[in-house]
Amino acid sequence: MNITPSLHAALGMVLALVCGTAVAQASPGTPPAGTLEERLNVILQDPQQVETYARMGQKVSLFCANCHGDGGNSVKSDVPNLAGQNPTYLLTQVRQFADGSRRYEFMERLIKAMSVDERLGVAVYYARQSVKPQPVHDAALVAEGKKYYDKVCWRCHGEQGRGSESFARVAGQQTDYLTQTLKNYRGSVGTRVNPLMTANTRQMTDADLRAVVAYVSSMR
Numbered sequence: 370m371n372i373t374p375s376l377h378a379a380l381g382m383v384l385a386l387v388c389g390t391a392v393a394q395a396s397p398g399t400p401p402a403g404t405l406e407e408r409l410n411v412i413l414q415d416p417q418q419v420e421t422y423a424r425m426g427q428k429v430s431l432f433c434a435n436c437h438g439d440g441g442n443s444v445k446s447d448v449p450n451l452a453g454q455n456p457t458y459l460l461t462q463v464r465q466f467a468d469g470s471r472r473y474e475f476m477e478r479l480i481k482a483m484s485v486d487e488r489l490g491v492a493v494y495y496a497r498q499s500v501k502p503q504p505v506h507d508a509a510l511v512a513e514g515k516k517y518y519d520k521v522c523w524r525c526h527g528e529q530g531r532g533s534e535s536f537a538r539v540a541g542q543q544t545d546y547l548t549q550t551l552k553n554y555r556g557s558v559g560t561r562v563n564p565l566m567t568a569n570t571r572q573m574t575d576a577d578l579r580a581v582v583a584y585v586s587s588m589r
Contacts, residue, residue: 426494
């Protein structure tokens with residue numbers, strides 16, 4: 370199946386403005402039946418389908434790289450890395466942008482223009498990429514962050530910060546993005562609501578927040 374005309378037009382127009390390139394087409398074949406998550410699970414159990422969808426996701430990601438970086442490692446500290454995220458978690462975020470439960474107009478428009486295959490492909494592709502952790506600038510601050518993380522954060526995000534189908538990978542994430550996200554949860558700001566995150570960040574001091582960000586952003 371080729372990239373949908375609407376997405377092809379949207380990508381081509383923006384890419385022409387940004388870098389003068391166009392998104393290539395791909396043919397992943399007939400997707401498995403069921404919900405997006407069920408389709409993804411079928412794909413992940415078949416190495417041939419994984420390769421096919423990853424190739425498609427890589428082609429679609431030519432546009433995503435303008436913000437999220439080559440291979441999902443952002444070059445902007447306030448834009449999240451997508452590399453290494455759990456594919457089911459990524460697919461959930463894609464769906465939330467598409468249905469408006471997670472709001473960011475630019476992302477909403479882009480994802481709504483994607484076909485089901487393209488959404489699956491992007492999730493498969495980015496999940497297979499390796500994240501590049503942030504450098505350690507203050508070892509003492511990182512150590513303090515580890516203490517806090519090991520008391521609170523690991524229960525959901527895992528001891529190594531790699532997340533799960535339900536919780537984001539935080540290991541190696543961009544510092545400014547982490548900082549703003551934690552502040553939004555702590556202050557119940559914005560449309561991205563998560564009662565568990567709000568409860569776990571409400572008592573964080575600014576010093577705690579800085580330490581946790583320093584630690585998890587340096588995790589591999």
